[in-house]
């Protein structure tokens with residue numbers, strides 16, 4: 001059953017099911033997903049005079065931008081936290097305008113631990129050199145070949161392993177052997193200036209989206225595009241539009257949570273397959289005595305034989321939290337093991353560096369669950385070796401009616417919330433040209 005925009009908007013407030021709407025009417029564009037890309041696309045299309053319906057499977061907007069204040073009683077970003085590329089990021093001027101508290105913070109290697117001991121000055125210097133040399137080799141290799149980024153690793157000591165994990169698992173969310181060298185260059189490691197947001201990056205994205213009408217708890221299940229326009233079948237009825245923008249993660253697309261009728265062309269399926277989801281997971285740990293070790297915003301990287309390395313962001317904004325990060329294969333492993341195991345892992349890592357104060361002041365811990373989150377199925381997408389072209393394929397529309405947007409399609413700073421926003425805006429502009 002189709003739905004008119006006016007009656008749909010009315011339905012939002014009244015909580016009426018889509019299925020109750022009048023038949024035969026249509027909007028210009030249905031947007032699937034109210035994360036950064038979907039919200040930005042909706043706003044841009046409205047500015048361009050197009051009628052839009054946004055549907056969101058979750059009971060909230062923001063997607064992978066999500067600040068929770070319940071767990072610790074202070075804002076904590078379960079998803080994105082760093083506002084990257086602040087000079088070009090559309091959320092930065094909004095944060096300034098709305099009075100958010102921002103702190104410039106780029107992760108450093110100053111607080112390096114080799115398991116239970118602090119690295120010496122010479123080892124820290126070595127780690128900086130190792131990191132710089134690896135970056136250089138990755139750039140050089142990526143300019144020539146689309147192969148596994150692990151080919152750029154030269155292992156002379158365990159510090160080289162730590163730097164490989166830092167570049168791969170903890171930054172790109174995949175181990176370097178699963179990452180395309182060319183995609184590493186697409187992702188771009190230079191995303192400064194980077195800001196942390198005290199009130200939460202998720203709060204900022206939610207504030208951006210607050211006046212955009214979104215039908216929550218509405219999941220697209222099937223998209224038909226064999227006739228004119230598109231019909232989007234949801235759990236609340238069918239929406240009809242001239243085109244749709246799909247912002248679901250590649251994890252959701254690969255799991256075929258949305259069926260396409262006719263099936264997507266092979267080149268599009270290959271693009272989705274070439275961009276599997278990586279995983280970055282956070283282990284936030286709350287303490288009753290902030291700053292018992294390290295000062296606010298200090299970074300600690302604990303090298304633990306490469307694969308099980310952890311990075312901690314200490315006491316951001318003087319909040320009583322030490323936030324652990326793990327990435328890549330190890331993050332998937334820990335996610336399969338569950339929250340208790342992850343919190344234990346985080347505590348053990350801290351205890352080995354900082355001693356028994358960790359237990360003395362520990363209040364509680366948590367663990368992000370993006371691995372099993374049905375509407376993300378991972379943190380963000382990274383192209384496998386040989387598949388750097390997949391992003392182009394994912395961006396390419398199908399039949400001038402199915403458009404794809406989101407972090408994996410981002411024209412610049414892929415994998416990021418700001419990149420997803422740009423993708424939303426640019427896709428909206430493209431759609432507006434096609435949809436008359």
Ligand SMILES: Cc1cc2nc3c(=O)[nH]c(=O)nc-3n(C[C@H](O)[C@H](O)[C@H](O)COP(=O)(O)OP(=O)(O)OC[C@H]3O[C@@H](n4cnc5c(N)ncnc54)[C@H](O)[C@@H]3O)c2cc1C
Nearest residue numbers: 033035036037057063064080081082220375406407416417
């Ligand atoms: C742990 C973690 C840390 C991160 N750290 C950073 C960081 O510091 N800085 C940064 O810039 N980025 C970071 N990111 C990445 C950033 O959060 C994402 O790139 C960005 O939020 C993705 O936005 P999006 O709109 O592309 O996708 P999403 O936010 O996933 O939005 C897509 C929306 O579509 C909905 N949806 C999916 N399928 C359907 C369906 N069938 N029907 C209806 N709705 C559907 C989903 O529920 C979701 O709300 C991080 C991500 C994670 C997980």
